[in-house]
Amino acid sequence: MPTVLGKNIEVLFPAEAIARRNLELASEIAAHRFQGLLVVSVLKGSFIFAADLIRAMHGAGLAPEIEFILVSSYGAGTTSGDVKILRDIDAPVAGRDVLLIDDILESGKTLKFTRELILSRGAKSVHIAVLLDKRGRRQIALEADFVGFDCPDRFVVGYGMDAGHYFRELPFVGVIEEDGG
Ligand code: IMP
Ligand code: MG
Numbered sequence: 001m002p003t004v005l006g007k008n009i010e011v012l013f014p015a016e017a018i019a020r021r022n023l024e025l026a027s028e029i030a031a032h033r034f035q036g037l038l039v040v041s042v043l044k045g046s047f048i049f050a051a052d053l054i055r056a057m058h059g060a061g062l063a064p065e066i067e068f069i070l071v072s073s074y075g076a077g078t079t080s081g082d083v084k085i086l087r088d089i090d091a092p093v094a095g096r097d098v099l100l101i102d103d104i105l106e107s108g109k110t111l112k113f114t115r116e117l118i119l120s121r122g123a124k125s126v127h128i129a130v131l132l133d134k135r136g137r138r139q140i141a142l143e144a145d146f147v148g149f150d151c152p153d154r155f156v157v158g159y160g161m162d163a164g165h166y167f168r169e170l171p172f173v174g175v176i177e178e179d180g181g
Contacts, residue, residue: 002174005166012156013149013173018131019052021148025129026056028146032127034097037064040089042071042114045103048160048168049131049148053101064099067091073110083113094122103161104151105130108140115142132156132173 001008039057041050054066070087098118102111105128115126128144132151157163158170167176 001177002170002172004170007179008177009158009167009170009174010177011172011174012152012154013132013159015159015171018148018159018173022049022052022056023059025053025146025148026060026062029057029099029129030060030062034062034064034099034125034127036096037062038067038091038093038096038098039064040067040069040098040100040114040118042100042102042110043068043087044070044168045161046101046131049103050101053129065091069114071110071114083110085117092121093118095124098123098126100126100128102128102130103159104132104134104156105142105144105147106134106137108138108142111144112140112142131159 001010039054041047054064057064067089069085069089071083072086073083100111100114105111111128115128118126129146130144131148133144133147134151134153136153154175156173156175157167158173160168161173162168163176
């Protein structure tokens with residue numbers, strides 16, 4: 001079991017499985033035949049997933065415009081709060097097909113807020129791709145169009161996702177083991 005910062009990390013989704021799934025997701029996305037696709041990576045947690053997925057999308061023949069939005073629904077802890085825009089996108093979205101990429105769909109608050117923001121600016125369509133779907137934690141009716149994996153109801157780290165701004169560098173998704181276990 002990998003140890004990082006003195007913590008044992010139980011691997012839930014290995015790097016190889018994520019890489020394989022990204023290729024499948026890219027094919028699913030390409031099959032939609034979006035026009036003038038604008039990809040918006042929802043920072044910070046999606047940065048590694050977005051980096052890998054958009055390269056897989058290149059392999060599937062897509063050449064999207066790429067943007068970033070920084071929203072925050074969590075502090076340094078693990079409880080969900082209000083959604084705030086900390087850094088907005090620059091590109092106009094009116095009339096565009098937009099694909100939001102995020103790490104996890106949990107309560108649904110972050111992506112519902114972001115989706116409605118982009119739609120209110122006149123986007124033609126807004127689709128959602130997430131690496132992980134914690135269906136059991138949904139508070140708002142919202143489904144992603146492209147889902148990497150269903151995620152158990154556990155707090156996960158790695159592959160961009162953090163606990164208190166650490167563990168984002170892990171090439172896999174895992175769970176931090178309790179101390180003294
Ligand atoms: P939602 O607004 O509750 O859907 O929260 C989604 C956001 O919360 C994700 O984009 C993540 O940044 C964060 N999040 C939710 N669950 C986890 C987790 O298990 N580990 C790390 N971040 C998480
Ligand atoms: Mg996030």
